[in-house]
Amino acid sequence: KLPALPLTLILAATPSLGIGQGGALPWPQLKKEMGYFARVTKRVPPQPSAAISGPSRRVNAVVMGRKTWDSIPERFRPLKGRVNVVITRGVADVRWTTTTGAEKNASGGKEDVDFEGPIIAPSISAALSALRSSDLAARNVHIERVFVIGGASIYKVALDLPQTDKVLLTKIKTEFECDTYFPLDLNKEREWKLAGRERLEEFVGEEVEEGGVAEKGVGFEFCLYEKEV
């Protein structure tokens, strides 16, 4: 039996842990914050030089609920350079547009087996099985990190899984009106610890500004919480 894939949650939240409003992010577009999300979810950890094992495409995966999928601008989905997994019970509800502008949905088009739409799964555990097996290995795709990118109900399920050991939390320092909240206050959980900046930088593979950054008058700080093993 293979060990469970470690899961990292990634999110940005207000001081009240608000993460969404009306099916979108609660704050005005923050390019530096979104850029960090894109870089960190794309970046694969450096390959130990001893373990070079033939031509395999090492990529990360992003796992999300259907409402989060819907919230991503059409031109950005599936999120490129990452294997996208959408959790839904209604396969046909997941829609995307090809680069040629043709509209697609996840139930149609057997001829498109190689087309890079999202993987559809009915639950988180089915999503993780799909990443473990599927035809990914046959296509030489090797999954490195798995990021759970929301929303609230998907975070909640993931937080209850023992393999969820990291939360990359961007602390937005301004309050915005929200109707969706992160389901756990990590500061109040004994097993969750705020990691130091060095540990965060080592994991994300880039330097992180001490004390945070600001954009459009909104301050925010990149943080890492880790679960005690």
Ligand code: FOL
């Ligand atoms: N985590 C963090 N830190 N910030 C977020 O905004 C965030 N958002 C989600 C999940 N985790 C997050 C879910 N919502 C895109 C849009 C919404 C979204 C996630 C991703 C998106 O369009 N991403 C593009 C960026 C394109 C750009 O550069 O503007 C991507 O390629 O990742």
